[in-house]
Amino acid sequence: MTTADPTTTPQNEALFLLGPGGPFVVRPTPMPTPGAGELVVRVRAIAVNPVDAITGPLRRLVSPWVRFPTVLGSDVAGEVVAVGPDVTDLRVGDRVTAFAAGQEKARNRASEGGFQRYVTVLERVTTRLPADVAFDRAAVLPLALATAAAGLYETDQLGLPVPTVGAARADEVVLVWGASTSVGMNAVQLARASSYTVVATAGRANHDLVRSLGAETVVDYRDADVDRQVVAALGGRRLVGTVAIGKGSLGHALRIARSTPGTKRIASAYPDPVTSVRSRIERLRGVHVTAIWGGTPVVSPVGPAVFRDFLPAALADGRFRPAPEPTVVGHGLEALPTALQTLRNGVSATKVVVGMDA
Ligand SMILES: NC(=O)c1ccc[n+]([C@@H]2O[C@H](COP(=O)([O-])OP(=O)(O)OC[C@H]3O[C@@H](n4cnc5c(N)ncnc54)[C@H](OP(=O)(O)O)[C@@H]3O)[C@@H](O)[C@H]2O)c1
Numbered sequence: 001m002t003t004a005d006p007t008t009t010p011q012n013e014a015l016f017l018l019g020p021g022g023p024f025v026v027r028p029t030p031m032p033t034p035g036a037g038e039l040v041v042r043v044r045a046i047a048v049n050p051v052d053a054i055t056g057p058l059r060r061l062v063s064p065w066v067r068f069p070t071v072l073g074s075d076v077a078g079e080v081v082a083v084g085p086d087v088t089d090l091r092v093g094d095r096v097t098a099f100a101a102g103q104e105k106a107r108n109r110a111s112e113g114g115f116q117r118y119v120t121v122l123e124r125v126t127t128r129l130p131a132d133v134a135f136d137r138a139a140v141l142p143l144a145l146a147t148a149a150a151g152l153y154e155t156d157q158l159g160l161p162v163p164t165v166g167a168a169r170a171d172e173v174v175l176v177w178g179a180s181t182s183v184g185m186n187a188v189q190l191a192r193a194s195s196y197t198v199v200a201t202a203g204r205a206n207h208d209l210v211r212s213l214g215a216e217t218v219v220d221y222r223d224a225d226v227d228r229q230v231v232a233a234l235g236g237r238r239l240v241g242t243v244a245i246g247k248g249s250l251g252h253a254l255r256i257a258r259s260t261p262g263t264k265r266i267a268s269a270y271p272d273p274v275t276s277v278r279s280r281i282e283r284l285r286g287v288h289v290t291a292i293w294g295g296t297p298v299v300s301p302v303g304p305a306v307f308r309d310f311l312p313a314a315l316a317d318g319r320f321r322p323a324p325e326p327t328v329v330g331h332g333l334e335a336l337p338t339a340l341q342t343l344r345n346g347v348s349a350t351k352v353v354v355g356m357d358a
Helices: 057-062 142-153 182-193 204-212 226-234 249-258 275-284 302-316 333-345
Strands: 013-017 024-028 038-047 075-083 095-099 118-122 126-128 169-177 196-201 217-219 238-244 265-268 288-291 325-331 350-355
Touching (some): 013 333, 024 333, 038 095, 038 325, 075 142, 095 302, 142 238, 204 217, 226 249, 275 288
Parallel strands (some): 265 288
Antiparallel strands (some): 038 075, 038 350, 095 126
């Protein structure tokens, strides 16, 4: 193991969730030691996600394997302070953003939860940051990026090719329903990087933003004739798949898939209890519906393909932009419950972030 400065002994602390319904408590916790393929990151910014904001019995339903007390949080940005064996690309001192995988079934460890000062992360889902990308902007990326990548690239989802230089697929379209969500903004940019044309839906106030990320056409998902507008925007081109995000998105995606030429594959990010029932029925009609699990890239080849092979260069040359913009609601672990409440109250085209510099 390589560490930043053996003469200092930094103290770690984490925001523990004591049970499915709370409460949250900030407590000291051991300084982590990285294992094979792992890094320890001094956290400088944390973003919160809808899955962190769940309370009560639904939390047990979403991640029944989690043992309490636990440490939530998937999105961190900061500096590498220690590297374990078999870490190949990253070094102590690198500025990174990483998917903290503590809540994933395959990891399931409090030391890998993002809501702490020093967190263990996996190199395979960590991205080195260019100097001009601030930590609070970078922290918006990991889970939304991983979820979009899972939907687009995992073989059992849309199964599209990861971003490649020189591919031309402009006559093939990816539909991103809910493109002004954090997941959607990443899906738009990834689909463009994979050389597809993107048709999208978003609230009207966010149309320019979604277009600036690369969507060719954006339609308001609240319009009564939104399905007709989307089909018109496809203009008879081949729909290679839909990433369906947000309440009601699956119904729209199914109607559109049925009335357009293409593969009829829909990757749904909305955790709707009827998705699995519906997917079985739709399979008989030739429409392939799958539920996305945003943590899949933590263990699949899609993780390193996106976090390590694509994103560092794409951020550096401006092909990929951390989106949405962060809204920093406070500083320190104590600010995280407020951040979660801000998210529960509803956001539009922004990611709620807590700074960790104080
Ligand atoms: N399956 C997974 O593993 C996984 C992982 C991450 C997230 N998710 C889910 O994906 C969804 C998005 O998460 P996020 O963090 O990206 O959300 P977010 O950034 O917090 O989403 C905010 C945006 O949602 C949009 N929105 C609200 N209702 C919508 C609807 N009915 N249809 C389309 N867009 C709608 C709003 O758009 P306007 O302001 O433009 O109206 C708003 O900008 C959530 O349901 C979340 O639970 C799933």
